[in-house]
Amino acid sequence: MKGDRVEIVVDAGDTTRTYEVVAGRAGRRVETAVRRGVVEVSEVTRSGSVVRTARFMANRVLALVEQPIPREDPAEAAARRPLGEVPES
Template structure:
């Protein structure tokens, strides 16, 4: 869904880098795959065709955070008794 995004934090040898991969159009989604020491984040169309792919060595990944798209931000409402 448009608005889905994944934030990947990488150890770049003494430096920390952050990458964001986002579904840029309606009907696209972001998929995460982990195989053989590689983390792959792919923006995919409705039909399953990959549009953009980012690959990272899993030993260098410090954090992988998924932000699902939604109409209402989660955790923004304050409920008082």
């Protein structure tokens, strides 16, 4: 299932710019971090390898909107599934 999405709104002087980082493939996720005045948004694989990173000066970031895909506990999904139904792979 495809995943997370983060929108970053940045002050670009006389206007604002909106950037989007999306976990484009199944199993990937988007992580955000703020370190030393820099906002870092990274697309990460299941194994933890960083695929790509977007960096912005923290004092220029106006909004950071995280829109995660809902994560589901496998036990809860199995409990809601009717008896005899085989899960999709």
